[in-house]
Amino acid sequence: MAKKESTFTNMVFTLFLVTLLASTALALVYEATKGPIEEAKRLKKMNAIAEVVPEFDNDPGTDVRKLGTGKDTLYFYRALMGDEVIGIAVESYTYTGFSGLVKIMVGFLPDGTIYNTSVLEHAETPGLGDKMIKEKSLDKATGLSWSSQFDGKNPGSDNIQVKQDDGEVDAITAATISSRAFCDAVQRAYDGLQEVKIENE
Numbered sequence: 001m002a003k004k005e006s007t008f009t010n011m012v013f014t015l016f017l018v019t020l021l022a023s024t025a026l027a028l029v030y031e032a033t034k035g036p037i038e039e040a041k042r043l044k045k046m047n048a049i050a051e052v053v054p055e056f057d058n059d060p061g062t063d064v065r066k067l068g069t070g071k072d073t074l075y076f077y078r079a080l081m082g083d084e085v086i087g088i089a090v091e092s093y094t095y096t097g098f099s100g101l102v103k104i105m106v107g108f109l110p111d112g113t114i115y116n117t118s119v120l121e122h123a124e125t126p127g128l129g130d131k132m133i134k135e136k137s138l139d140k141a142t143g144l145s146w147s148s149q150f151d152g153k154n155p156g157s158d159n160i161q162v163k164q165d166d167g168e169v170d171a172i173t174a175a176t177i178s179s180r181a182f183c184d185a186v187q188r189a190y191d192g193l194q195e196v197k198i199e200n201e
Contacts, residue, residue, distance in 0.1 A: 045091070045105075045120070052107025052116040053079040053087030060089060067192050071095055074192040085110055091120065092189035097181040099123035102132075104182065106189040113154045117147050117186065129178030137172070146172055147182070155190035 042061065049060050060077035067074045075091035087110070093103045103121040108114060119133045131137035137146035149169060153160065161167025162179050171179035 048105040048118040048120055049077050049079070049089040049107075051118045052105050053089050054109075054115065055081070056086060057081055065196055067196055069188065069192055074189065076193065076196060079107075087115055088193060090189035090193055092185045092192070094181045094185040094188065096177070096184050097122060097124055098129050098175070098177040099125070102178075102181050102185055104132075104185045104189075106186055108190070108193060111154070112156050112190065112193070113152060114150050114186070117150050119147075124178045124181075125175070128175040129172065131172045131175065132178060132182050146170075150186060155187050156194070160187050160190075 046061055050056075053060075056079035058078075058080040060079050063078055065076040065078075067076070072093045072095075074093075077089040077091070078085055079087040079089065088108050090106045090108065091103065092106055093101065095101055100123060101121065102119070102124070105118045105120055106114060107116045107118075122130065122132070124130045124132065131146050134145040134147055139145070150160070153168070159167040160169060160183050162169050162171040162176060162183060164171060164176060165180070167183065169179065169183055
């Protein structure tokens with residue numbers, strides 16, 4: 001009987017030791033990769049900002065404004081040339097995508113006109129909803145993508161909805177839900193911008 005108890009104790013001790021070693025290894029890997037992962041995310045965001053606003057000479061990431069809306073938060077990045085605000089990048093979101101969350105960066109000129117857009121995160125259907133990404137819907141003949149139709153529009157005066165909903169936006173073929181979601185995120189970005197009015201600060 002003592003031998004069985006000894007074997008059980010050894011098994012429990014061995015399992016504990018293996019678990020402890022595995023947990024320690026995971027913690028070390030996490031700590032080693034946390035910094036590079038955060039830096040990669042920061043660079044991706046900065047690249048998206050640079051893509052959606054005119055050329056700037058400040059670091060928009062050092063002066064971030066936030067606005068809680070609905071289920072998530074909008075982030076605002078001012079792009080300056082000298083002391084003049086030449087654009088504002090808004091990190092926006094929607095949960096109305098075919099597969100849920102879609103995050104985009106929308107660049108506005110000071111008058112509220114859309115300068116450019118960029119998709120940050122999505123899980124839409126490949127070959128359909130993912131055509132909201134410029135590279136996925138780029139027409140080589142014209143050099144335009146599906147999202148190019150938003151450039152130059154002002155959500156304050158233009159109807160940023162798909163044409164099926166009496167708006168001005170051509171939906172992605174066979175991906176109306178994804179198209180509606182993109183429109184929703186763009187309108188949310190504009191509405192948030194009007195609320196915080198950071199272009200005048």
